[in-house]
Amino acid sequence: MTYYLLKRLVAIIPTLLAMTLITFLVMHAIPGSPFDPAIFGGNDLPPEVLANIEAKYGLDRPLPEQYLRFIGGMLVGDFGTSYAFKSRSVSELLRDTFPVSLQLGTMAFTLALGLGIPLGILAGARRGSLLDRAVTLLTTSGIALPSFVVSVLLILVFSLVLRLLPATSVRWEQPQTWILPTLALALGPLAIFARYTRAGILDELSGDYVRTARAKGLHERVVLYRHVLKSALLPVVTVAGPIFAAIATGSFLVETIFAVPGMGRFFVSSIFAKDYPVIMTLVVLYGAALVLSNLVVDLLYGALDPRTRAAARLLHRS
């Protein structure tokens, strides 16, 4: 098990390196200097001055050296200095904004799991009931509707018509501003969790072991929660990894709409400003989050399903 974990962790490194390298090359292929005031509509700087500023940030060095410097700095936790928010290091920017995004993402993910799975179980256990049809309607719209469309509709209903909740979340210290962005971010994942749970339950309920359990005279509730649920949730665990990535990338649209002071905003503005260090850092963060969540999913999968455990053991022996 430890060996397997180590092997998987080592395998992450080339993936992350490839992502940073592609990002680095694409960014440097964009013509123009990040310090050219023309980007912000300012007057031109004399070329010597521009060259001096670029030299200060190490942009006059050959590209391979710049890339290696960045990777080297990242290894010791130094992400460089932001070009757009001068005088502030990327680590400082992250310290202010990352907790907000993480909190929003965690709240949405928890809500999606905590509501999606029970709804899926109820719908699957009472197939064809009114509740089942309501859940199906919810999942279809949750999967189809983009998070920023949901955001606009939530603002319309809860802020403009009912006047219950604020339309923007600038004042993040007030908990009532958390509700709408969390709902907007959670609906899609919630729908996917509910749909997979329902399908898993229906699939397992038709199994022979369920007939045996019922024939033994077990209570339906015991059949459902003791026997069916564990294997029905396997596909849900599998999709949880990609869903985490969806929440991470979906969050910058939702954060922009509600003006949440998280890192999503920085990502968008850093692209316009050619803020190389910020872009690189965010790509590495999102990439690492995605790869790590896939790893956690695989480990959970092994813990839940003895068959994969056995298969993995066989695989390592050979």
Add this chain to the structure above:
Amino acid sequence: MSLEQEFTIAAAAQAPAHPNNAAAPPAQALPQRHRTLWGDVWRRLRRDPAALSSVIFLVLLVLLVVLAPFVAPRGYAAQDYTSLRALPNTRYWLGTDNAGRDLWARLVYGGRISLFVGVSVQLVALAVGVPLGLIAGFYGGRADAVIMRVVDVLYAFPNLLFAILLMSWLGPGLTNILVALSITGWLTLCRVVRAQALSLRTRDFIEAARAVGVPPWRILLAHVLPNTLSVIITTVTFGIPQAILAEASLSFIGIGISPPMPSWGQMVSDNILYIRSSWHLAVFPAVALGLTMLAFTSFGDGLRDALNPRAHE
């Protein structure tokens, strides 16, 4: 998908190409009506109210955007300075935006962009993903290894992140959106087609064709391809709304369509600031995008069930 069903699909897909069927002796003709695969699919689709209303909505949408110059004669860029940010009224029945432009016209032309992007990206996906997937799955070996390596590397990137990076390199504009979305747009189709071709490769009817000396390219085109059609159609139907959403998201961020050309995503982000005083400016484009996404998704769901009716039981 069951074995018999694949045979039915294969038979139905090939039916028109076989004159023997039509020339069968009349004594053997059954009183039953001749049924084609697409006839069956349409019959099942018609019984699904969600799918049917989606089809009707999509047909109307296509008509609207094709006839845009007639249904929205004011155009998307014409400004009326006497009517800025007007609420829906008799003259501008969805109101006007911040620059006095007709919101209805901008919605219709925005739909034109959305559908154009959605369909074009999927056409590229068909042209690239299907042949590569067929080759990778059917021939296997080194070709498979090379193709799948490329697919896996591109797949590891979060889709939207990759498109954003490419757009910041290419700059805004419709053509660049098509390029940025097409680069990753064929991956899913390629994987799906490869998986299908891989499972067909060892089937008896392919083996039989090989045994009687049918050349590989002909087996690929006449036997493997028709059997992958139903997954291709479903994947493309789900791919269109994904491309539409990607374009809307890019334009929302401000690196998609360049103004004054309208895009639903850009209209939402431009007008979200005024949502307190002029709610209609952000809400209508959001609703248009939402309805279109819903229609494509439930049409896709219906189509998948209609193509694969046994999956339900």
